[in-house]
Amino acid sequence: MVASVVDTQTIGPSAAERLALRVMQLGAIAVVLVVSTFNVFELDRFFLPKELALHLTAVAAALLAFRGITRLSVTRVDLLLIGYLLLSTLSAAMATNRWLAMRALAISVSGALIFWTSRALRDAGLAPPLLGALTLAVVLAAVTSLLQTYGVDIVLFSESRVPGGTLGNRNFVAHIAAFGLPLCMLAAFRARSFFRSISVAIVTASLVLTRSRAAWLAFAAVMLVFFVAMLVSSALRRDGRTWRRLAAILILAGCGVAAALLIPNTLRWRSRNPYLESIQRVADYQEGSGRGRLVQYQQSLWMAVRHPLFGVGPGNWAVEYPAHAARRDPSLNESEPGMTFNPWPSSDWVALVAERGFPAAVLLALVVVFIAIGGVRQLISAVDAEEALVATALLGTVVGVIVAGLFDAVLLAAVPSFLVWAAVGALRSPSPRGGQRVVGVALIAVIVIAAIGAARSAMQIAAMQIYATRGDRASLERAARIDPGSYRLQLRLARVGGRKERCQHARAAHDLFPSAIAATEASRGCGE
Numbered sequence: 001m002v003a004s005v006v007d008t009q010t011i012g013p014s015a016a017e018r019l020a021l022r023v024m025q026l027g028a029i030a031v032v033l034v035v036s037t038f039n040v041f042e043l044d045r046f047f048l049p050k051e052l053a054l055h056l057t058a059v060a061a062a063l064l065a066f067r068g069i070t071r072l073s074v075t076r077v078d079l080l081l082i083g084y085l086l087l088s089t090l091s092a093a094m095a096t097n098r099w100l101a102m103r104a105l106a107i108s109v110s111g112a113l114i115f116w117t118s119r120a121l122r123d124a125g126l127a128p129p130l131l132g133a134l135t136l137a138v139v140l141a142a143v144t145s146l147l148q149t150y151g152v153d154i155v156l157f158s159e160s161r162v163p164g165g166t167l168g169n170r171n172f173v174a175h176i177a178a179f180g181l182p183l184c185m186l187a188a189f190r191a192r193s194f195f196r197s198i199s200v201a202i203v204t205a206s207l208v209l210t211r212s213r214a215a216w217l218a219f220a221a222v223m224l225v226f227f228v229a230m231l232v233s234s235a236l237r238r239d240g241r242t243w244r245r246l247a248a249i250l251i252l253a254g255c256g257v258a259a260a261l262l263i264p265n266t267l268r269w270r271s272r273n274p275y276l277e278s279i280q281r282v283a284d285y286q287e288g289s290g291r292g293r294l295v296q297y298q299q300s301l302w303m304a305v306r307h308p309l310f311g312v313g314p315g316n317w318a319v320e321y322p323a324h325a326a327r328r329d330p331s332l333n334e335s336e337p338g339m340t341f342n343p344w345p346s347s348d349w350v351a352l353v354a355e356r357g358f359p360a361a362v363l364l365a366l367v368v369v370f371i372a373i374g375g376v377r378q379l380i381s382a383v384d385a386e387e388a389l390v391a392t393a394l395l396g397t398v399v400g401v402i403v404a405g406l407f408d409a410v411l412l413a414a415v416p417s418f419l420v421w422a423a424v425g426a427l428r429s430p431s432p433r434g435g436q437r438v439v440g441v442a443l444i445a446v447i448v449i450a451a452i453g454a455a456r457s458a459m460q461i462a463a464m465q466i467y468a469t470r471g472d473r474a475s476l477e478r479a480a481r482i483d484p485g486s487y488r489l490q491l492r493l494a495r496v497g498g499r500k501e502r503c504q505h506a507r508a509a510h511d512l513f514p515s516a517i518a519a520t521e522a523s524r525g526c527g528e
Helices: 015-033 044-065 068-069 076-093 098-123 127-150 169-192 201-211 212-234 240-262 274-280 286-307 317-324 348-381 385-405 416-428 440-469 474-484 487-493 499-512 516-525
Strands: 003-005 437-440
Touching: 015 044, 015 098, 015 127, 015 317, 015 416, 044 068, 044 098, 044 416, 044 440, 068 098, 068 385, 068 440, 076 098, 076 348, 076 440, 076 474, 098 416, 098 440, 127 169, 127 348, 169 201, 169 212, 169 240, 169 385, 169 416, 169 516, 201 212, 201 240, 212 240, 212 348, 212 385, 240 385, 286 317, 286 348, 317 348, 348 385, 385 416, 440 474, 440 487, 487 499, 487 516, 499 516
Parallel strands: none
Antiparallel strands: 003 437
């Protein structure tokens, strides 16, 4: 995967790298805002366009920054990340539902490409404008959530998990607000105008209104990182301007909280004191969703023990979990027996172990550990407040995503994968010179997988459009040929037409989700 080369002198950004920066900036905005209007696909109408934006950005930016990426010195983090992707690929090849496996694998691969591209852009001196775009993307996610909170009702917003804005789910907005807060705080510390500092208040207000307990815990962890950094770093501790800015930022955050609690909105919670209730139940795992998480974690880990080396395959938790679920498991969908409510478990780390196996989980955990260790070293060795703030933002982002990922699915989705990997790549210290460099052939292989993911996402969107707008069998057959991995399409075709045609699609639906009762009943009598 790597080759030894002679060290080269650092040069300024090339035209291609500047163009790669523009692609990354536009991609960061697009991955937050792009949505389809096919309401019958309430989750995928948000997920698939964002996955397409992630893949296209990763491929285009990596190709433009190709030379810069191949000049990067390979670190332990890169080697561990490559190992994680290789194990994930092997796991995907053995999965029951390889269509879902490919989809999940492509998100991981594109996230890695975004990370390496961001590192190359940082080494070329282009980190500040990239971080500015990432901060804007975080703010836009919060703004769309606030717009829905205060009465804006458009087709781009979901009506089922308000206020999700263009992310379609309030929890997703909360996650981005939590791990995106360090970027907003870094921008506020650097800001020369009040307008740029106001992002902290906007993001904090959206975080409060989502009532996501996992994100609130992540927010608390992020703030603790900043307070500890202010005390540990001599560069920050001695800088009076930084302390004054911190006080102003805390005031802005407080204003955001006050505005969220006091300004009337259109949200309709069942509780009379919803925010106080959420605070009181933040660590409640005796009942409700907390109890459901414990049951889910226990059964998912038992599933991982049965498949310790490679797991059940990326994205295949929802395929395999019903066969391992406990009696009356709250993760199961009563309206669709044999199916789960959500396509992944309520934890990145549980999903990682269950789907990709213990070795892959260890490798990714080490990636996170070494990134955090590098951030601590950046903080301690910082010669001025600017360097220390960048290191603190890196640590805050990593801690925020770790804590949120303990209790919710975060990096499994396209938007967090883009923003987190891009931020980490842009905030890390420049790559050391000399040593081993990335091999172009290996990089091309990774780009090819991401390109396949882009093609796959485009095909799914095309099939989704046919399903949502056409009802004749010929059109649905064409959609199934475009997207053979669509369970909904296969099941719909299994219920209409002649026996031979129905059985073909019934068996396909059953192969995709073997535990689904509807697919089992549709395929009964069809033989092998």
